């Protein structure tokens with residue numbers, strides 16, 4: 001279902017985005033509103049949590065609940081919100097630096113825990129807010145202010161990383177394809193478990209990758225098997241093309257379900273035990 005302007009207006013806050021004209025993040029914001037509209041989500045049912053970076057401004061531009069947290073600390077906050085109220089739709093937003101450098105540890109373990117939330121990784125291949133230094137996704141051919149002769153570090157491929165660390169839904173899209181991106185974001189939100197949407201979102205000010213990605217991107221083949229992990233890793237790590245679409249999807253118990261099942265086991269074990277009994281057991 002196409003989403004009209006009036007629906008998108010419901011999710012737009014009074015604060016006008018201050019991203020540079022042409023920044024890829026505008027496309028991501030629009031696509032996210034379209035996804036909310038398509039799913040019929042009310043702003044009060046959604047919490048958007050970000051780190052620090054140009055991408056970190058995301059929650060301020062929406063009428064959903066938001067939390068602009070610390071650099072690389074999106075995941076602990078998002079996990080806390082989801083654990084406290086599993087009924088909320090939780091969206092985490094991070095840049096490539098925020099997610100894979102300072103926040104890498106948190107990100108990897110969020111994949112492993114299979115927390116039921118959606119992670120939007122806005123990848124512009126550099127640290128934009130701090131004026132264009134190299135990040136873990138800086139391309140081999142790319143020069144930045146901090147690496148004028150090219151980066152001396154290897155590139156980290158976020159989709160492969162997430163798959164290997166146990167994420168159960170992994171997709172890649174391009175900010176210039178708002179409708180396709182909206183569809184993938186909606187599917188990620190509906191997926192029960194940790195969903196990564198890796199979004200190629202060019203920074204027009206410090207390293208404009210629009211033309212580069214327009215030539216590189218390709219949609220996954222029609223008969224692509226989303227459940228085949230080896231195939232997903234092969235397509236995710238192909239640096240000749242950037243394959244777009246849902247790379248991998250599987251179903252495993254979520255973090256919340258596992259916590260609930262442990263709670264139930266503990267309740268069964270101790271159902272006839274009083275607090276006094278428990279205190280007596282600890283007494284020496």
Ligand SMILES: Cc1ncc(C[n+]2csc(CCOP(=O)(O)OP(=O)(O)O)c2C)c(N)n1
Pocket residue numbers: 052053054055056071094095096097098099122124126127128129130135
């Ligand atoms: C603990 C800490 N270290 C460093 C910084 C400085 N800093 C702010 S944003 C940023 C990088 C942002 O890059 P990225 O996450 O890719 O987001 P983008 O701006 O590209 O969207 C850094 C290093 C900070 N705010 N906090």
Ligand code: SF4
Pocket residue numbers: 018019020022023024025054055124128129202203204205206
């Ligand atoms: S500096 Fe780059 S990433 Fe930041 S708002 Fe401008 S275009 Fe977007």
Ligand SMILES: [Mg+2]
Pocket residue numbers: 053095096097122123124125126127128135
């Ligand atoms: Mg970045």
